[in-house]
Amino acid sequence: MNLAEPTGDDLVAVLAALANPQRLRVIAALADRRDYVSSLARELGISRPLLQIHLRKLEAAGLVSATVEVSEDGKAMKFYEVTPFTLTLTPELVRTAAKTVTVADRARP
Template identity: 55%
Template sequence: MSASEDLLQLLTALGHPVRLRVLAELAEGRVHVSELARRAGVSRPLLYMHLERLEAARLVEGRLELSDDGKAMKYIELLPFDLRLTIDTVLAALRADDQEGPTDVQETPR
């Protein structure tokens, strides 16, 4: 993935109110998926869709753990991040793309 695509993925992950609420809930510490869904006020399937975006942007991480009775439980935790978006951030991402060369995305002729 190119640098600009990484930046867009991060910005997209932050661009939804449910995902911001999830990050806020995780600021208190790791949380089991069911509890996180309750706190965020969404269904577990919907939460998993949002978590997928947050994990792809490397903002959160999920880990399976076994409970005392042997049941698999998924816990989500916030990964450390520091985001400062400036024009320099955007330009650096685009320069990194230019150094990598052309992407394999092809423009369709009109």
């Protein structure tokens, strides 16, 4: 996803992902380091299943990425980190992106 020139759907996904306070906390926690789900859930004080829902939404929006690594004891651990991004929201960006929105079209019966 190119946040310098996002499509309408990209912009909707990013704004929707960032519109949740818990997801903002996840981004803040991962801003300067990568971490695995269990550790991050403990730090944020939320359940792992709920955290995984938030992480999937952030990953779908292109704001975080994940890698699976195997620990020394053979346990698979999924690490997340912030995907570097810059978003400068301007009326012009919104006007340009709005011309390519298809998300609302799919929601219509």
